[in-house]
Amino acid sequence: MIDTLAILAIFSGLFFFLSGSIGLLRLPDLFTRLHALAKADNVGLALVALGVIILEPAVINDIKIVIIWLLVMAASAISSHLVARHALRENRNDD
Amino acid sequence: MISSGASTSILTIALLIALNLLLFSLLIGLFRAWLGPSVEDRFSAILLIGTGGVAMLLILAKLLQITALYDVALVLALLAVVGTVALTQSESNHD
Numbered sequence: 001m002i003d004t005l006a007i008l009a010i011f012s013g014l015f016f017f018l019s020g021s022i023g024l025l026r027l028p029d030l031f032t033r034l035h036a037l038a039k040a041d042n043v044g045l046a047l048v049a050l051g052v053i054i055l056e057p058a059v060i061n062d063i064k065i066v067i068i069w070l071l072v073m074a075a076s077a078i079s080s081h082l083v084a085r086h087a088l089r090e091n092r093n094d095d
Numbered sequence: 096m097i098s099s100g101a102s103t104s105i106l107t108i109a110l111l112i113a114l115n116l117l118l119f120s121l122l123i124g125l126f127r128a129w130l131g132p133s134v135e136d137r138f139s140a141i142l143l144i145g146t147g148g149v150a151m152l153l154i155l156a157k158l159l160q161i162t163a164l165y166d167v168a169l170v171l172a173l174l175a176v177v178g179t180v181a182l183t184q185s186e187s188n189h190d
Contacts, residue, residue, distance in 0.1 A: 003105070003106045006106075007106065007109045010109070010110070010113050010154070011109075011113065013150070014113055014116045014117065014120075017116075017117060017120045017147060017150065018116065018119075018120050018123075020120075020143065021120040021121075021123035021124050021143065022123060024123070024124055024127050024139065024140065024143055025123050025124075025126060025127050025130075030133065030135050030136060030139070033127075033136065033139055034139055037139050037142060037143055040120075040143060040146065040147075041142065041143075041146045044146070044150070045146055045149060045150050048113075048150045048153060048154065049150075049153060052153045052154065052156075052157050055106075055157050056157060058162070061162055061165055064165045064166075064169065065153065065165065067169070068149065068153070068165070068168050068169050068172055071169070071172045071173065072146060072149055072172045074176075075172060075173075075175060075176035076142065076146065078176055078180070079138075079142050079175070079176050079179040079180075080139075080142075082179060082180060082183045083135050083138045083139060083142075083179065083183065084135075086135060086138075086183045087133070087135045090135075
């Protein structure tokens with residue numbers, strides 16, 4: 001039962017990872033690609049981390065996984081913001 | 096170490112399939128990094144590869160029962176954002 005829940009969470013996260021990758025490959029613009037990347041970063045890694053937390057019995061490792069997830073969410077937001085601002089600044093200099 | 100019993104074999108097979116799907120997702124992201132016309136597209140592909148690497152390390156730590164891989168995932172989550180910030184700021188210092 002616990003394993004079924006964990007496998008379900010991990011494969012839901014993998015669906016978001018695969019759709020984010022396909023969106024990164026297929027979408028026409030840089031900003032829409034960043035939009036697809038944010039889905040893979042936040043929801044995909046959150047569901048994979050939830051599945052690993054369900055499987056992991058030790059509490060200290062669970063706390064560590066939660067810290068990793070919060071760090072990746074903050075890193076994804078900051079990196080997307082920096083990349084989009086850099087692209088906007090470069091386009092303004094080209095005009 | 097991987098096949099520790101008959102009851103956990105379904106979980107092991109599911110985690111191995113999840114690892115292969117994550118690797119395929121990272122391959123798609125790597126294709127965007129090779130194809131990307133601008134530098135920002137390659138940045139976003141690097142972000143996807145960093146997050147997918149963190150997810151792969153979380154699953155591997157559970158699969159191989161090596162708890163030190165959680166620390167490796169933590170360091171990888173830190174280094175992805177540091178690399179992106181450094182590249183973005185050094186590009187924008189030229190103007």
